[in-house]
Structures are given as structure tokens and as C-alpha cells.
Amino acid sequence: MTTPTLLILPGDGIGPEVMAEVRRVITWFGDKRGLKFDVSEDLVGGAAYDVHGTPLTDATMAKAQEADAVLLGAVGGPKYDTLDFSVKPERGLLRLRKEMDLYANLRPAQCFDALADFSSLKRDVVAGLDIMIIRELTSGIYFGEPRGIFMEGNERVGINTQRYTTSEIERVARSAFELAKKRNNKVCSMEKANVMESGVLWREVVTKVHAEEFPEVELSHMYADAGAMQLCRWPKQFDVIVTDNLFGDLLSDAAAMLTGSLGMLPSASLGAPGANGLPKALYEPVHGSAPDIAGQGKANPIACILSFAMALRYSFDQGAEADRLEAAIEKVLADGARTADLIGEEGIAPISTTEMGDVVLAALDASL
Numbered sequence: 454m455t456t457p458t459l460l461i462l463p464g465d466g467i468g469p470e471v472m473a474e475v476r477r478v479i480t481w482f483g484d485k486r487g488l489k490f491d492v493s494e495d496l497v498g499g500a501a502y503d504v505h506g507t508p509l510t511d512a513t514m515a516k517a518q519e520a521d522a523v524l525l526g527a528v529g530g531p532k533y534d535t536l537d538f539s540v541k542p543e544r545g546l547l548r549l550r551k552e553m554d555l556y557a558n559l560r561p562a563q564c565f566d567a568l569a570d571f572s573s574l575k576r577d578v579v580a581g582l583d584i585m586i587i588r589e590l591t592s593g594i595y596f597g598e599p600r601g602i603f604m605e606g607n608e609r610v611g612i613n614t615q616r617y618t619t620s621e622i623e624r625v626a627r628s629a630f631e632l633a634k635k636r637n638n639k640v641c642s643m644e645k646a647n648v649m650e651s652g653v654l655w656r657e658v659v660t661k662v663h664a665e666e667f668p669e670v671e672l673s674h675m676y677a678d679a680g681a682m683q684l685c686r687w688p689k690q691f692d693v694i695v696t697d698n699l700f701g702d703l704l705s706d707a708a709a710m711l712t713g714s715l716g717m718l719p720s721a722s723l724g725a726p727g728a729n730g731l732p733k734a735l736y737e738p739v740h741g742s743a744p745d746i747a748g749q750g751k752a753n754p755i756a757c758i759l760s761f762a763m764a765l766r767y768s769f770d771q772g773a774e775a776d777r778l779e780a781a782i783e784k785v786l787a788d789g790a791r792t793a794d795l796i797g798e799e800g801i802a803p804i805s806t807t808e809m810g811d812v813v814l815a816a817l818d819a820s821l
């Protein structure tokens with residue numbers, strides 16, 4: 454077998470700091486578990502703009518298309534706020550998502566027991582929570598035409614169009630069913646079929662894909678507004694939720710906050726399988742470049758490390774090793790390791806980004 458390739462794009466702000474800890478974890482898996490990766494690193498966002506005058510060069514884009522998986526830190530920062538829209542750091546990330554056609558955005562909401570008191574909900578509602586929201590990422594109302602602000606008579610009118618084709622719904626539904634098979638075998642599809650034709654089609658197509666290709670997976674449907682209520686009332690009823698771009702944007706952010714800190718949240722964006730049979734894949738923490746703490750050794754590297762765990766599971770078929778890494782993180786948190794963002798009222802001393810990396814590596818050693 455050829456060595457799998459991993460392109461690392463640390464980006465801006467705390468991106469390089471948290472990615473440095475991920476690189477130590479990647480090295481650990483190579484040394485101790487024989488899981489070798491052909492790792493290369495490149496620039497994205499403001500870091501790329503500073504050197505090349507563009508947030509993503511064509512050469513880096515080509516490398517991302519070739520790589521078995523891409524791992525990104527974060528982009529952006531105040532230094533770049535006044536740049537023209539076309540060269541803003543975020544354009545680099547958007548170009549990656551668009552050209553790799555990453556249509557399924559996976560946002561886990563997982564609550565580590567040790568952090569259950571961080572949630573705004575009661576401990577028993579969130580402790581042990583482990584759900585996955587799949588948001589359709591490349592279509593829907595954020596892309597539909599016509600869009601714009603027009604004149605209608607003597608009044609201005611703002612227009613966006615919700616539009617989904619059958620094939621766009623089919624492919625994200627398949628991603629959800631495939632994923633559920635690796636988890637607890639349940640999918641809940643959310644739309645607003647009661648008031649939107651795009652929702653009626655969404656429900657029909659998901660039902661058909663289920664009946665024809667995945668009858669062994671349990672499928673339910675829910676209106677997205679009811680889904681929002683259920684996520685707050687009893688989130689543990691869900692396993693995989695699949696929904697469109699707009700509802701997914703809202704529901705995944707709400708679900709994420711059930712679990713506490715931004716510094717804990719990984720994500721994956723997957724596309725169609727390439728010639729190597731693997732889906733195109735970009736893994737990144739949900740958080741941004743956190744300019745307020747950049748360069749101070751305060752950033753929590755766990756979201757980025759958990760993003761690598763997702764890469765192990767979804768790109769490299771190493772579910773048991775992903776479990777090992779997640780268990781190591783569970784252990785360090787249970788043992789009381791806390792970066793500054795994870796400290797509430799307790800008044801305990803925070804550890805640094807590198808120290809969090811140290812204890813995760815020690816917990817990995819202890820897992821052998």
C-alpha cells in the first residue's frame with residue numbers, strides 16, 4: 454500500500470500553534486502505531502497572502518486536490534480586515550471547499566463527561582452526548598439564483614432562492630446513511646416540508662434513497678423548527694441528523710454550544726470519492742484564528758486534534774485508532790487538564806497549548 458498523503462495548512466493566528474500539537478500526535482501514530490503519513494505543509498489565508506498576494510495559490514489548490522486528506526487550522530485576523538473581498542483570507546478556505554466540491558459538512562456534537570458542567574443545559578441532558586449533524590454545504594439558499602437586491606415598483610426587495618436538485622439531495626443523504634452505519638444506525642432528516650416545496654422534494658428523495666439503498670438504517674423525519682426544540686430538550690434521541698445548508702448552519706451551531714467551548718469542536722467536509730476510493734476531505738476545527746489569544750500559548754489544541762481523529766476515521770479507515778485518540782482526550786480532561794478556555798468558576802491554573810499536547814501524548818503512551 455502507498456503511504457497516505459496529508460496536506461497541512463496551519464493558516465493564521467492560533468492555527469499554527471494548535472497545528473504544531475497535531476503534528477506531534479501524527480508523529481506519535483507513525484512511531485508507535487506504524488501509521489505513517491506522507492505529510493506536507495503549505496500556506497493558506499493571510500499567511501499565503503503575505504507571501505504570494507493571494508490567500509490560496511493555484512499550486513496549493515492542486516496539492517489539496519491530490520492529497521488523501523487536508524487538515525486546516527484557521528484563517529483570518531484583523532491585519533487582513535481591510536483587504537479587498539477577493540483576497541481576504543476566508544476566500545482561500547471558500548476556494549478549497551468549492552473546488553474540492555465538499556458537499557457534506559460533518560459537525561459532531563460530543564460532550565465529554567468532564568466538561569458536562571460547561572453546557573448551558575443540565576448535566577444529565579448533555580453528559581455522554583454524541584451526535585453528528587450533516588449539513589449540505591454547496592447548494593441551497595446561500596447559492597440559489599436569482600439573488601440580489603432589486604427594485605420592485607418604488608421599493609427595494611432582497612431576494613435569495615432556496616434550490617435543490619434531486620442529485621444534490623441524494624448524495625448528501627447517502628453520506629448520512631453511510632455514516633450512520635458506522636455509528637448507531639439512525640438518521641433523522643430535517644426540513645420544512647410543511648411550508649417549502651424544496652422541503653417536500655428533500656423528504657421524498659431522502660425516503661427513496663433510504664428505501665432503495667439503506668433499508669437497514671432507521672430513518673425518521675422532523676420539521677427543522679421542531680428539530681431545534683428537540684435538540685435543546687433531549688439531544689441524546691439523535692444519532693445522525695441530515696439537513697440542508699441553511700438549517701444545518703443554524704442547527705449545527707446550536708448543537709455545538711450544547712457541549713461547551715469552541716476550542717473543543719472539530720469538523721469535516723467531505724466530497725465525492727476520487728480515483729483512490731476516498732472521499733475528498735477537508736478537516737478543520739470549528740473555531741477561527743482567535744487573534745485575541747494568538748501567540749500567547751493559550752489556545753486549546755483539542756478541536757484541531759479531534760479533527761485529525763475524524764480524518765483517521767473517515768479518510769483512513771482507522772476507526773479504532775480514532776477511538777484511541779478520543780479516549781486519550783477524554784482521559785486528560787477527566788484528570789483535570791484544562792487550557793484557559795475550559796476554566797469556569799473553579800479557579801484552577803490553566804495549562805498551555807504545548808502542555809495540553811504533552812498530556813495528550815502521555816495518555817496515548819498509556820493506552821499502549
Ligand code: NAD
Nearest residue numbers: 527528529530715716740741742743744745746752753794
Ligand atoms: P474565533 O473562533 O477565532 O474566536 C472566538 C472566541 O473563542 C475568542 O475569544 C477566542 O479566543 C476563543 N477561541 C477560539 N478558538 C479557541 C481555542 N482553540 N482555544 C481557546 N479559545 C479559543 O472567532 P472570531 O473571533 O469571531 O474570529 C476571529 C478571526 O477568525 C476572524 O478573522 C474570522 O473571520 C476568522 N474565522 C475563521 C474561521 C475559519 O478559519 N474556519 C472560522 C471562524 C472565524
